[in-house]
Amino acid sequence: MIELNNVSKFYAGKPALDSVSLQLPQGEIVGLLGENGAGKTTLMKCILGFLPYRGTITLDGAPVTPANIARISFATCEHSFFPGLSPRGHGEFYAAHFPHFSHKRFAGLMDFFSLPMNRPLRSFSTGQQNQFEVIMALCQGADYILMDEPFAGNDIFNREDFYKVLLGILEPNETVVLSTHLIEEVSPFLSRAVLLRQGKIAGDVRLADLEEEGQDLISYIKQTYRYRPDRVSRALDDLTGEGDGP
Amino acid sequence: MTRPDLSRLAPPGLALKPEKQLFGWGMALSALFSLQFFTRFADAREKLYWKNGPQRELMEGAVMEDFRALLGPSLAGFLVLAVCLAALIGVHYAYHYHGSRSIYLMRRLPHRRELHRRCLTLPLAGIVLCLAAAFLVLCLFYLVYMTFTPEVCLAPGQWQKIWSVLP
Numbered sequence: 001m002i003e004l005n006n007v008s009k010f011y012a013g014k015p016a017l018d019s020v021s022l023q024l025p026q027g028e029i030v031g032l033l034g035e036n037g038a039g040k041t042t043l044m045k046c047i048l049g050f051l052p053y054r055g056t057i058t059l060d061g062a063p064v065t066p067a068n069i070a071r072i073s074f075a076t077c078e079h080s081f082f083p084g085l086s087p088r089g090h091g092e093f094y095a096a097h098f099p100h101f102s103h104k105r106f107a108g109l110m111d112f113f114s115l116p117m118n119r120p121l122r123s124f125s126t127g128q129q130n131q132f133e134v135i136m137a138l139c140q141g142a143d144y145i146l147m148d149e150p151f152a153g154n155d156i157f158n159r160e161d162f163y164k165v166l167l168g169i170l171e172p173n174e175t176v177v178l179s180t181h182l183i184e185e186v187s188p189f190l191s192r193a194v195l196l197r198q199g200k201i202a203g204d205v206r207l208a209d210l211e212e213e214g215q216d217l218i219s220y221i222k223q224t225y226r227y228r229p230d231r232v233s234r235a236l237d238d239l240t241g242e243g244d245g246p
Numbered sequence: 247m248t249r250p251d252l253s254r255l256a257p258p259g260l261a262l263k264p265e266k267q268l269f270g271w272g273m274a275l276s277a278l279f280s281l282q283f284f285t286r287f288a289d290a291r292e293k294l295y296w297k298n299g300p301q302r303e304l305m306e307g308a309v310m311e312d313f314r315a316l317l318g319p320s321l322a323g324f325l326v327l328a329v330c331l332a333a334l335i336g337v338h339y340a341y342h343y344h345g346s347r348s349i350y351l352m353r354r355l356p357h358r359r360e361l362h363r364r365c366l367t368l369p370l371a372g373i374v375l376c377l378a379a380a381f382l383v384l385c386l387f388y389l390v391y392m393t394f395t396p397e398v399c400l401a402p403g404q405w406q407k408i409w410s411v412l413p
Contacts (some may be wrong), residue, residue: 048354074350081344085259093258097355120259120346238369 001025002047002072002144002175007055008041009199016042016052018199024209026143027172032179033221034196038178041076043196044146048074070098075137077149079129080183087115090136090206105169109135112165126153127161134162148179156185163189187217192197194226255367258342258348260369262303266333272330273379276323283320283387287394290316300409308400315409320387324380331372338365355356384408 002024003091009017024030031039041100046053061067074080081090087110090157095101110117113131121129134150151159159182170176180186186195187207195203203224210220256262290311295302342349342361352361388405 048350048355050350066356069354071358073353075356076347076350076390077344080347080348080350081346082257082259084261089259097357097360173270 001060003056003061004043004047004056005056005058007043007046007057008052009039009046009051009054015199019055020196020199020201022177022194022201024177025176029166029170029176029178031183031187031190031191031193032166032177032196033181033183038196038200039199040196041148042199044074044076044148044177044179045119047146048072049174059084061103070100070140071142072144072146073137073140073219075133075145075147075150077130077133077152079133079134081121082146084120086120087132088117088119090121090132091139094136094140098140098142098219102139102141106135106139109132109138109165109169113161126160127155130154131162138166143173143175145174145178149181150245151180151182159185163199165214183221186217192215193217193220195221197225201219248335252368254372257338257364260338260341265368267326267366268334272323272327275377276321276376277325277381277383279323280320280383280387283318283363284316284390285409286318287315287387287391295358296394303343304396309401310395312401313388313404314410316391317384317408321380321384324376324383327359328373328376331369334369335366338369380407 004020004022007017007020007162008015015078020039020043021194034040042051045051047057047064049069057064059071062068062069064072082093086095091101091106093104094106095103115128115132115135118235121132124132130151134147137145137147137150151162154162161184166176178186178190181237192206193203194201195205203220205220207217210217252262252266253260256265291301294304294308294310296305297303298372342352350393355361357363391404392400
């Protein structure tokens with residue numbers, strides 16, 4: 001289990017994460033949701049040890065260090081592959097560094113998405129690069145797969161294919177933490193949703209519980225964020241002056 | 247004999263050909279530049295003699311210019327190349343931020359020194375080779391100086407004088 005205890009991160013004195021406590025057990029597909037700047041990316045980077053932070057983050061009770069970091073993989077919209085290296089080269093590099101790298105899954109996913117094995121990644125389209133980024137995160141052999149807006153730039157068909165493949169190939173011990181804005185799209189695949197707002201946990205809910213209550217994720221989010229449905233019409237009225245009385 | 251796979255010592259996917267070319271050309275030009283020593287040596291040696299008709303005779307009391315002075319900037323090419331190779335270290339680290347953020351992958355490898363190993367090994371090896379070549383050339387020039395300078399014209403302590411520039 002990944003456990004965050006009172007994790008805080010400040011940028012120039014402003015809190016990006018404010019005393020976040022969270023448990024991520026194995027075998028879940030967790031949606032990390034929130035508006036831009038809510039702290040989703042910062043949270044993932046803190047887990048991976050890319051950023052210094054206050055508080056504690058542990059993986060099965062131990063701090064995240066090179067000794068256990070192979071149990072966490074990361075796919076990011078910024079991309080973490082080597083642009084000049086081919087997928088085959090990446091496969092060899094991962095196999096050399098990650099003891100549980102799955103050659104079978106790698107070959108299967110490369111084949112499924114029809115990605116060329118021997119061309120450098122810089123020659124791929126953005127959509128293909130996103131696919132490859134996620135493929136590597138899925139093939140590393142990690143127990144925890146962190147994905148930060150991995151599908152930015154992919155078309156809807158591509159994304160749907162990926163969700164289906166994701167559900168199909170995940171082992172029971174694998175946890176996916178998916179940060180995305182595509183809430184409606186991912187909600188059928190999530191088992192849990194964690195809502196971040198201004199660096200704090202604004203909500204943490206199991207989708208099965210929501211279903212039992214007859215609520216969907218979007219309405220839960222709107223309720224949690226105290227979304228005002230009349231916000232747009234009031235703003236338009238203000239802008240156009242139509243709401244002004246005589 | 248198989249050639250060593252240098253790509254395993256460099257940032258993954260980095261094109262090594264330009265770096266190999268830089269090193270090769272740098273070494274060749276540095277060696278070429280160092281040859282100016284022979285011109286200065288020949289001039290200084292010529293000044294030890296006076297012409298007596300068709301014959302050359304050693305001037306009495308003539309002293310050969312110091313080796314260090316004749317060496318001049320002959321080895322500067324190697325030093326410039328070593329500085330360029332040191333700058334290459336920065337290029338290797340910057341590579342992980344260019345076109346993607348492969349630094350994220352390098353920083354979450356179980357082998358914590360992999361990033362540094364791949365960024366430092368080749369430039370440092372190049373610097374060592376460069377300095378070794380400069381030392382070899384220095385020794386060769388010294389040998390030439392000591393062999394072809396008339397013994398009576400040699401000022402003592404030439405080898406020590408080379409290193410007197412060091413603190």
